[in-house]
Amino acid sequence: xxxxxxxxxxxxxxxxxxxxxxxxxxxxxxxxxxxxxxxxxxxxxxxxxxxxxxxxxxxxxxxxxxxxxxxxxxxxxxxxxxxxxxxxxxxxxxxxxxxxxxxxxxxxxxxxxxxxxxxxxxxxxxxxxxxxxxxxxxxxxxxxxxxxxxxxxxxxxxxxxxxxxxxxxxxxxxxxxxxxxxxxxxxxxxxxxxxxxxxxxxxxxxxxxxxxxxxxxxxxxxxxxxxxxxxxxxxxxxxxxxxxxxxxxxxxxxxxxxxxxxxxxxxxxxx
Amino acid sequence: xxxxxxxxxxxxxxxxxxxxxxxxxxxxxxxxxxxxxxxxxxxxxxxxxxxxxxxxxxxxxxxxxxxxxxxxxxxxxxxxxxxxxxxxxxxxxxxxxxxxxxxxxxxxxxxxxxxxxxxxxxxxxxxxxxxxxxxxxxxxxxxxxxxxxxxxxxxxxxxxxxxxxxxxxxxxxxxxxxxxxxxxxxxxxxxxxxxxxxxxxxxxxxxxxxxxxxxxxxxxxxxxxxxxxxxxxxxxxxxxxxxxxxxxxxxxxxxxxxxxxxxxxxxxxxxxxxxxxxxxxxxxxxxxxxxxxxxxxxxxxxxxxxxxxxxxxxxxxxxxxxxxxxxxxxxxxxxxxxxxxxxxxxxxxxxxxxxxxxxxxxxxxxxxxxxxxxxxxxxxxxxxxxxxxxxxxxxxxxxxxxxxxxxxxxxxxxxxxxxxxxxxxxxxxxxxxxxxxxxxxxxxxxxxxxxxxxxxxxxxxxxxxxxxxxxxxxxxxxxxxxxxxx
Numbered sequence: 001x002x003x004x005x006x007x008x009x010x011x012x013x014x015x016x017x018x019x020x021x022x023x024x025x026x027x028x029x030x031x032x033x034x035x036x037x038x039x040x041x042x043x044x045x046x047x048x049x050x051x052x053x054x055x056x057x058x059x060x061x062x063x064x065x066x067x068x069x070x071x072x073x074x075x076x077x078x079x080x081x082x083x084x085x086x087x088x089x090x091x092x093x094x095x096x097x098x099x100x101x102x103x104x105x106x107x108x109x110x111x112x113x114x115x116x117x118x119x120x121x122x123x124x125x126x127x128x129x130x131x132x133x134x135x136x137x138x139x140x141x142x143x144x145x146x147x148x149x150x151x152x153x154x155x156x157x158x159x160x161x162x163x164x165x166x167x168x169x170x171x172x173x174x175x176x177x178x179x180x181x182x183x184x185x186x187x188x189x190x191x192x193x194x195x196x197x198x199x200x201x202x203x204x205x206x207x208x209x210x211x212x213x214x215x216x217x218x219x220x221x222x223x224x225x226x227x228x229x230x231x232x233x234x235x236x237x238x239x240x241x242x243x244x245x246x247x248x249x250x251x252x253x254x255x256x257x258x259x260x261x262x263x264x265x266x267x268x269x270x271x
Numbered sequence: 272x273x274x275x276x277x278x279x280x281x282x283x284x285x286x287x288x289x290x291x292x293x294x295x296x297x298x299x300x301x302x303x304x305x306x307x308x309x310x311x312x313x314x315x316x317x318x319x320x321x322x323x324x325x326x327x328x329x330x331x332x333x334x335x336x337x338x339x340x341x342x343x344x345x346x347x348x349x350x351x352x353x354x355x356x357x358x359x360x361x362x363x364x365x366x367x368x369x370x371x372x373x374x375x376x377x378x379x380x381x382x383x384x385x386x387x388x389x390x391x392x393x394x395x396x397x398x399x400x401x402x403x404x405x406x407x408x409x410x411x412x413x414x415x416x417x418x419x420x421x422x423x424x425x426x427x428x429x430x431x432x433x434x435x436x437x438x439x440x441x442x443x444x445x446x447x448x449x450x451x452x453x454x455x456x457x458x459x460x461x462x463x464x465x466x467x468x469x470x471x472x473x474x475x476x477x478x479x480x481x482x483x484x485x486x487x488x489x490x491x492x493x494x495x496x497x498x499x500x501x502x503x504x505x506x507x508x509x510x511x512x513x514x515x516x517x518x519x520x521x522x523x524x525x526x527x528x529x530x531x532x533x534x535x536x537x538x539x540x541x542x543x544x545x546x547x548x549x550x551x552x553x554x555x556x557x558x559x560x561x562x563x564x565x566x567x568x569x570x571x572x573x574x575x576x577x578x579x580x581x582x583x584x585x586x587x588x589x590x591x592x593x594x595x596x597x598x599x600x601x602x603x604x605x606x607x608x609x610x611x612x613x614x615x616x617x618x619x620x621x622x623x624x625x626x627x628x629x630x631x632x633x634x635x636x637x638x639x640x641x642x643x644x645x646x647x648x649x650x651x652x653x654x655x656x657x658x659x660x661x662x663x664x665x666x667x668x669x670x671x672x673x674x675x676x677x678x679x680x681x682x683x684x685x686x687x688x689x690x691x692x693x694x695x696x697x698x699x700x701x702x703x704x705x706x707x708x709x710x711x712x713x714x715x716x717x718x719x720x721x722x723x724x725x726x727x728x729x730x731x732x733x734x735x736x737x738x739x740x741x742x743x744x745x746x747x748x749x750x751x752x753x754x755x756x757x
Contacts, residue, residue, distance in 0.1 A: 086388065086416050149491075157487050159391055160359045160446075162347065187391075227490055230439040231392060238393030238414040238437075245415050246388045 027052040027254065028178040030135050035144070037133055038229040048134045053127060054251035056169040056180050057106035057188060058118060060097055066118050068095060073114055080242070083111035087244045104168045106186045106249035112241035115189045119252035126191040127253035129236070133229070136183065138176035146226060155228035158184045165247050183228075189250040193236040308426045311336045311377025318342075319380075321370035324504045325467045325516055327527060328373040331455045336377030343370065344385045345394050345413075345435075345448075352474065352500055353507035353598065354658035355483040360505065361435070361446040363396070367505030368470035368531060369433070369450030374400075374425050376454055381422045382407065388416035393437055398423070399569070400431035400452050408436040428456040430553030430571040432529050441533045445475060445493050447505060449531030451571055463575060464522035469601065470529040471537045471566070471588060472505065473498035480597060481662050483655070496534040501593040503586065503601045508661070510586070510601035512670050518578050520607025523547075525575045532568030538589040539566050539574070541603065543582070548575040563589050578605045580614045595666070617677060645726055649733070649745065656734025659727050664735075667718075672739040678716060680709040683739030692732075692744055696754040699728050725751040 032049040067073050074094040078087055089109045092098025110118075112126075119125050127135075139145035139154075146152075158164055158172075165186045172184030182188075223229065239245065305311050314335040320328040321341070346365050352358045363369025374380060384396055393414050397406035401423045410421035435448035451470065475493040476486035480500065492498065503510055510516055518524050530537045540563040549561045553571035558564075564572050578584075586601040587594035594600050609616070646652040664682075668674050672682035682688055687709040688695055702720035706713055723731070725748040732746040 089388070152490065153487070156442075156490060160347075160487060162349070162359070162389065162391070227439045227442060231442075234438045235393050235414070238412050243414055243417065247391050247415060 026055050028055055029256065030131070030177050030179075033134070033143075035130075035134050035137065036223075037130060038223055038226055038233055046130050048130050050256040051127070051131050052254040052256060053131070053135055053177070053179055054124075054253070055178060057186060057249045057251045058115075059104050059169055060091075060101050060107045061103040063107035063110065063118065064095070064097060064103075066121060070117070070121065073117065078114070082113040082242055084242050084244055086246070087111060087114070089244070089246070102166050102168060105166050106169060106181070108165050108186055108246050108249045109244040110189075110248075110250065111244050112189050112193065112239075114244075115250035116191070118250075122252055124252035124254045126189055126250060129190040129192050131253055132182075132188065132190045133232075135175070135177060135179060138179075138182075140173050140175060143176050146223070152226065152228050155183045156231075159228065159231055165249070186247050186249040187232070187235055187245070189248065190236070193239065194241070305377070308376050309424060313338050313377065313379045316340060319372060319374070321364060321372060322468070323364070323366045323370060324368055325469060325510060327371050327453075327466045327468045330462065330466075331373065331375040331459045333458055334375065336375060336379070338381060339374055339378045340381045340383070341372055342383045342385065343396070344387060345390060346387050347390045347392065349485070351506060352476070352486070352502075353481060354661055355654065356476070356478075356481065357485045358474070358476065359446070359485070359487075361392070361394070361443060361448045363433070363435075363448060363450050367447035367449075367472065368468070368529065369448070371450065371468045371527070372433075372452040374452065374454050375459065376425055376428045376456055378425045378454075379422060380425065381420065382411065383418055383420050384411045384413050385418045386413045386415050390415040392443075394435050394443065394448065395419075395437050396433055397436040398431060398433040398452055400425055400427070400429070400433070400454055402426055405436060406433075412437065425454040428454045429555065430454075430527055430529070430550065430573050432531065432569050432571055434531065434569070441493060442488060442490070444531060444533040445473075446488060447472065447474075447531075449529070451527055451529045453527060460525070460573075463525045465516075465518045465524045466527070467516045467524070468527050469503050469510070469586065470531055471501065471503055471535075471539070471599065472531040473533065473535045474500040474502065476500070481658065483658070493533065498535065498597065501535060501588060501597040501599040503599060507598035507600075512602070515583070515602035515604045517604045517606070520578060520581055520605060520610075523575060523577045524603070525573060527571065527573055528566060529553075529571040530566040530568050534568060535588075535590070535593070536568055537566040537599075538563050539572065540564075540587055540589040541576075542585040542587060544576055544578065544584050544603075546574045546576050549573070578603075580610050581605050581607045582614075645748075646730055649737075652730045652733045652745070653737060655727075656730035656732070659723065659731040660734055663721060663723065664731065672735065676712075677714075680707065680712075680714045682735050682741070684710070684741065686710055688735070689742040689744075692736075692746065692750070693754055695732060696728065696746065696751050699723065699732065700751070700755055725755065 030051055030053055032047070032051065034045045034047050036045050071077060075088045075091060076094050086109050090100045097103055116126055137144045137146050139148065139151050164184065167185055169185070170180050172181045174180050175182060239248070314337055316338045317340065319339045319341045321343070322328050343363055344365070345361070345363060347359060347361050348365065349357055350360045360367050382396070386394055393412060395408045395412040397408040399406055401407045403423060407421055407423060411419045413419040431452050431454065433450050433452050435443040437443050449470065449472065451468065475489045476482070476499045477489045478484070478486050500507065508514065528539055546561040546564065547559065549558045549564045550556070550573035551558050551564070552567070553573060564574060566572050582605055584603040584605065586603060588599040646655050667679040668682050674681035680687065687707060698718065699721050702718050704717040706715040728751045729746045729748045736742055736744040736746065
């Protein structure tokens with residue numbers, strides 16, 4: 001009886017960990033905190049909980065494996081409602097990347113629906129915009145490098161550089177959290193990419209001009225010097241969930257709280 | 272200059288007025304005046320002709336208002352700012368400024384804004400000719416690989432700026448996203464002989480003017496409104512030398528001049544020409560006999576003048592350091608018969624020396640910065656030397672080293688130059704004044720000492736010695752250093 005209990009205990013204790021290791025292998029833990037986004041409902045500080053984020057954007061070969069497992073996301077079979085006509089545009093065929101595509105470069109020309117599905121199939125999810133922005137404030141050495149002159153310059157530099165989507169993952173810097181390529185390769189989908197500026201947001205009503213053009217973009221922004229963030233928010237505002245864009249890829253994230261909760265739960269139930 | 276036969280012109284106008292009166296009795300229904308230009312009906316569809324600067328599309332003439340389809344493609348692409356300096360331009364239609372759009376009042380413009388899939392950023396367009404939120408920006412915000420369509424009616428004749436208005440708007444404009452749209456009045460603008468499209472813009476690069484390589488946008492300089500380049504039509508030399516605009520003596524020239532900014536206001540002037548008519552700020556009001564017209568950032572003007580004598584006329588922003596040091600120069604070359612009554616040319620050349628001519632010198636710079644990229648071959652020396660020549664020497668010694676008669680001696684097939692290389696190095700280093708004889712002609716003027724480093728002097732002199740029939744000497748930085756240390 002004691003033996004059995006021990007093995008039961010071990011099993012319960014070990015299983016979640018195995019699962020966690022398998023999934024969080026290529027992820028970094030980002031310790032949450034409070035930050036002020038460029039735009040927000042009230043432009044005040046936002047709390048971000050701890051979360052895991054993929055070290056790299058999802059690559060073409062990884063996405064190819066996903067498509068093979070889930071044929072409904074093949075180029076020829078995807079529903080137009082979920083991905084526009086440019087979906088996987090550079091791929092040679094449904095199951096072949098072809099010469100134009102670098103296998104370990106980020107997958108691009110994928111829609112929000114596709115990216116969301118991919119992450120779900122990995123037991124993950126897309127990061128929220130706040131999570132993404134929170135992690136992307138980091139440079140190599142600091143969690144928040146936004147006030148360093150070099151930080152903005154670096155990002156603006158790659159926004160101007162053409163064809164970076166063809167570069168392999170890991171070819172830019174490793175940031176404070178150990179995450180690569182948040183700046184320097186491709187734009188990335190977030191789960192709530194359209195929450196800030198789309199006028200469909202009914203709670204906002206019509207009293208506020210939330211469009212990102214001309215001077216009005218400066219109204220309601222918290223940091224007028226953060227041109228790089230302006231460009232990201234502008235980009236997000238220009239896309240819809242079925243759009244697929246050559247410079248737009250994604251990576252996945254995962255909650256920390258839930259796992260911890262599970263562990264604690266299983267641990268407590270043993271006591 | 273203004274046409275002189277004003278009296279005759281008046282008579283012609285009276286006669287033609289009479290003709291219109293007579294003919295209007297016959298065709299009384301032909302022309303209908305619309306008090307509200309919004310009521311002008313459109314007749315058929317037409318694809319708009321778009322042109323790259325400095326060219327403009329065919330005038331509207333007497334055509335009726337139409338549904339005009341404009342297809343404008345946005346491209347982010349690399350271009351050359353000045354020799355050896357590359358820059359990523361963001362463009363409407365592949366050029367800076369963007370394609371010229373020509374409409375008439377009452378046209379219904381169906382605008383297709385296409386964002387090339389290779390582009391990184393979303394864009395939109397704000398046309399100052401539009402009456403509506405954002406000037407169209409609201410309806411045209413388009414992601415890469417997509418197309419947005421919106422339409423508007425042209426209600427007010429005039430010359431208008433269009434530009435991208437996506438956040439951060441200054442950066443989109445600063446990278447070249449602007450152009451002009453013309454709305455002609457009913458019946459069109461009066462015909463002229465030549466029409467051209469010119470637009471000023473200021474650019475902000477990480478490196479200083481002329482620093483080689485791909486130069487990124489410098490946000491801090493843009494905020495400080497301290498540009499490295501102020502240019503006509505997107506880059507230095509877009510309209511000089513072989514690219515100069517042209518006219519013949521006696522022709523009337525109309526320039527559609529815009530200012531994209533993003534920061535500077537232009538004092539537009541043509542050296543040696545007086546504008547007969549200026550549509551102030553591109554609008555209805557005409558000002559006669561103007562020397563310099565102010566063009567605000569995000570504004571435009573139509574200037575018209577008759578050219579009376581042949582020669583090269585220089586278009587400048589008369590905030591003159593911009594013209595001399597930052598690129599705000601263009602040329603209008605006029606061919607034809609001279610008219611000595613209007614302009615005599617030089618009549619006499621005397622010597623005037625008040626208190627002895629000292630060498631005029633620029634403030635001495637200690638330890639001129641070394642170049643980042645030294646030339647490794649004769650080809651590179653030639654390339655780098657040419658770019659220094661175009662920035663530093665070109666204004667006086669001219670593009671083919673021909674100099675300017677009686678003022679600046681030639682470098683082409685120059686006996687003075689080829690006789691003594693150390694003397695040539697010394698002149699570039701320290702300047703020269705007083706009388707010299709070059710190819711049998713006497714010159715008596717001043718060349719200032721040049722603030723160039725050893726590499727740059729070696730390159731530019733090597734370029735000069737290998738061009739225009741000179742002795743093909745190679746000048747090395749070591750040779751320059753030797754003369755400098757003497």
